[in-house]
Amino acid sequence: MNAEPQIQNRLRLAFESDPSAKPEDAPTRIKAEAQSLNFYYGKAQALKNINLTFYENRVTAIIGPSGCGKSTLLRCFNRMHDLYADTRYEGKITLHPSEVNIIGAETNPVEMRMRISMVFQKPNAFPKSIFENVAFGLRLRGEDQRLIEEKVEGALQSSALWDEVKDRLKESAYALSGGQQQRLCIARALATDPEILLFDEPTSALDPIATSRIEELIDELKEQVTIIIVTHNLQQASRVSDYTAFMYLGELIEVDRTQKMFENPSNKLTNEYITGDFG
Amino acid sequence: MSAVQKIISRRKRQDFLFNIVGIACTLIGIVTLFALLGDLVIDGLARVDWEFMTSFPSRFAERAGILSSWVGTLLIMLVTASTAVPLGVAAGVYLEEYARRNWVTNIIEINIANLAGVPSIIYGLMALGLLVYQFHLGQSILAGGLTLAFLILPIVIVATREALRTIPQSIREAAYALGSTKWQVVRHHLLPYSTGGIMTGIIIALSRAVGETAPLITIGALTFIAFLPPLPVQTEAPFVSLEWVNSPFSVLPIQMFNWVSRPEREFLTNAAGAGIVLIVVTLSMNAVAILIRYRMRKNIKW
Numbered sequence: 001m002n003a004e005p006q007i008q009n010r011l012r013l014a015f016e017s018d019p020s021a022k023p024e025d026a027p028t029r030i031k032a033e034a035q036s037l038n039f040y041y042g043k044a045q046a047l048k049n050i051n052l053t054f055y056e057n058r059v060t061a062i063i064g065p066s067g068c069g070k071s072t073l074l075r076c077f078n079r080m081h082d083l084y085a086d087t088r089y090e091g092k093i094t095l096h097p098s099e100v101n102i103i104g105a106e107t108n109p110v111e112m113r114m115r116i117s118m119v120f121q122k123p124n125a126f127p128k129s130i131f132e133n134v135a136f137g138l139r140l141r142g143e144d145q146r147l148i149e150e151k152v153e154g155a156l157q158s159s160a161l162w163d164e165v166k167d168r169l170k171e172s173a174y175a176l177s178g179g180q181q182q183r184l185c186i187a188r189a190l191a192t193d194p195e196i197l198l199f200d201e202p203t204s205a206l207d208p209i210a211t212s213r214i215e216e217l218i219d220e221l222k223e224q225v226t227i228i229i230v231t232h233n234l235q236q237a238s239r240v241s242d243y244t245a246f247m248y249l250g251e252l253i254e255v256d257r258t259q260k261m262f263e264n265p266s267n268k269l270t271n272e273y274i275t276g277d278f279g
Numbered sequence: 280m281s282a283v284q285k286i287i288s289r290r291k292r293q294d295f296l297f298n299i300v301g302i303a304c305t306l307i308g309i310v311t312l313f314a315l316l317g318d319l320v321i322d323g324l325a326r327v328d329w330e331f332m333t334s335f336p337s338r339f340a341e342r343a344g345i346l347s348s349w350v351g352t353l354l355i356m357l358v359t360a361s362t363a364v365p366l367g368v369a370a371g372v373y374l375e376e377y378a379r380r381n382w383v384t385n386i387i388e389i390n391i392a393n394l395a396g397v398p399s400i401i402y403g404l405m406a407l408g409l410l411v412y413q414f415h416l417g418q419s420i421l422a423g424g425l426t427l428a429f430l431i432l433p434i435v436i437v438a439t440r441e442a443l444r445t446i447p448q449s450i451r452e453a454a455y456a457l458g459s460t461k462w463q464v465v466r467h468h469l470l471p472y473s474t475g476g477i478m479t480g481i482i483i484a485l486s487r488a489v490g491e492t493a494p495l496i497t498i499g500a501l502t503f504i505a506f507l508p509p510l511p512v513q514t515e516a517p518f519v520s521l522e523w524v525n526s527p528f529s530v531l532p533i534q535m536f537n538w539v540s541r542p543e544r545e546f547l548t549n550a551a552g553a554g555i556v557l558i559v560v561t562l563s564m565n566a567v568a569i570l571i572r573y574r575m576r577k578n579i580k581w
Contacts, residue, residue, distance in 0.1 A: 078456055085379055114458035124449040127472060127579045136467070137457040185453070192457070 061241035117189035179210025323551025340545030358424020371439025403497025438480020475575025
C-alpha cells in the first residue's frame with residue numbers, strides 16, 4: 001500500500017516545515033503504525049480508514065467527542081475487542097521493530113497483550129494484595145520470585161507509589177485511595193516492561209490532585225515507553241502529549257504536534273472542537 | 280378542615296390500614312413456622328439423646344434410634360456434593376465465560392432454569408430407570424447420591440453463573456490485558472472472587488437435598504436398616520475402600536416417614552426427634568452459608 005510512506009512522513013514534514021518547532025519535538029523512531037485500519041462492531045463501522053503513526057518515547061494523545069472511536073482505536077492495540085463476539089478488524093497495525101501485525105489473524109492476542117499494556121478508565125485493581133496486583137503479569141510469565149520482587153519494586157517506584165506502599169505491600173489494594181489505585185494499575189502495567197503503554201481516559205474517575213500526579217507520571221514514563229493516551233480532557237492532551245490526533249465519527253481528521261494542533265489547527269473541524277464549538 | 284387536609288387524612292388512614300394488613304400477613308407466616316417448630320420440639324426434644332443418635336431402628340419405639348439414617352444422610356450428601364459441585368461449577372463457568380451467545384446456549388439456558396423447577400419425584404423416576412436399571416447401581420448410596428446430585432445440579436449451575444456475573448467486566452479486562460489466557464482468568468481471578476457466592480449456592484442446594492424424600496423412595500431406599508455401611512478406611516492395604524458406596528441406605532426424612540406411618544403413638548415421638556435433628560442440620564447449613572456470604576462480602580467490594 002502506498003499510503004505507508006505518506007503517513008510516516010506526515011508528522012516529520014509537519015515538524016520540518018514548522019519554524020516554531022523545537023528540536024526536542026522531533027519525531028523519533030516509529031514504534032507503531034496503523035495502516036488503512038477499519039474496525040466493525042457487527043455491521044456498524046466504528047473506525048474508518050485510520051492511518052496513524054506512533055513514535056518511540058513520545059506521548060500521542062487521541063482526542064475527539066464521545067463516540068468518535070478513540071477508545072475503539074486504542075483497544076485495537078491490545079486486541080481487547082477479541083474478547084467480545086461479532087467484532088472485526090481490517091487493515092494493519094504494524095509494531096516495530098518486530099514488524100508484527102498486531103491485528104493480524106495470525107497474531108496471538110495473548111502475545112500482544114503481553115507486549116502492550118493498558119491502563120483503564122476506572123482503577124481496576126484486583127481484590128488481592130498490593131504486591132500481588134503488580135506481580136500478576138510477571139507470575140503469568142512464570143518469572144521466579146526474586147525477579148518478581150525486584151520488578152515489583154521497580155514498577156512501584158516508576159509509578160511514584162513505592163514510598164507510600166513499601167511498608168504495606170501485603171495489604172489489600174482496596175485499602176488505597178482512588179488515585180493510588182490508578183497508580184497501582186500503572187505499576188501493574190509497567191512491571192512487564194511493555195513496548196507500548198495505553199491509557200484509556202486514565203483520570204476521568206479521579207479528583208484534580210490525583211489527576212495532576214498521573215499527568216506528571218505520564219511525562220516521566222515516556223522516557224521508558226511509548227505512550228498512547230485517549231482523553232476527552234483537552235487541557236490534559238495539551239499538557240501531557242507530544243502529538244495529538246483528532247478523531248470524529250470514526251475518522252482521523254487531523255494529527256500534528258500538540259502545540260501546533262492547539263494553537264493553529266489546519267482543519268476547520270479540529271478548530272471548532274478545540275475552541276469548544278461542539279463535542 | 281380544608282379539602283386538602285381531608286384528602287391527606289384519608290390517605291393517612293389508607294396508609295395505616297395497609298400497615299395493619301401487612302403486619303397481619305407477616306405474622307401468619309411467622310406464627311405458623313414457630314408453631315410447627317414449637318410443636319416438633321415439644322413432641323420430640325425429650326427423645327433426642329445420645330442413645331437415640333447411636334441406636335439402630337427397632338420395632339420397639341423406645342429402643343429405636345437414627346444411627347443408620349443420619350450416617351446414610353451424611354454419606355449421601357458426600358456423594359451428592361462431590362459429584363454435583365465439580366459438574367455444576369464447571370458447567371456454570373463454561374456457560375458464563377466460554378460459551379458464545381447463540382440459539383444453542385439460549386436453549387440450554389432456558390432448560391437449566393426449567394430443570395430447577397422439575398418436581399423431585401421426576402428425578403427419582405429418571406434415576407430409577409437410568410441408575411438402578413440401566414447402570415445396575417442398585418439401591419445403593421451411590422445411586423441415591425447421584426439422584427440428589429442430578430436434582431441440585433441446576434441450582435449449583437445457576438448459583439455459579441450468578442456469582443460470576445457479580446464480578447465487574449473491568450476486572451476481567453484487567454486480567455486479560457496483562458496477557459492471561461481464558462483459563463488463567465478463570466483460575467486466578469474469577470473462581471477465587473466468586474467462591475463466596477458459589478459456596479452459598481452449593482450449601483443452599485445441599486440443604487434442600489438433605490430434606491428430599493420422594494426421589495430416594497422411588498429408587499428404593501430402605502426404611503429399616505440395622506447395620507452401617509463398610510468403613511471407608513481399612514487396616515490392610517490399600518487402606519481406603521469405596522465399598523460403602525454400594526451399600527444400601529436410609530436417610531433421616533425416610534426414617535421419619537416410616538415412623539409417622541406406624542400406628543403406635545410412641546413412634547410419632549421418634550419421628551419428631553428425627554425431625555429436630557433434620558431441622559438443626561438444615562438450619563446450621565443455612566447459617567454457614569450466611570456466614571460465608573457475609574465474610575466474603577466484607578473482603579471483596581466492587
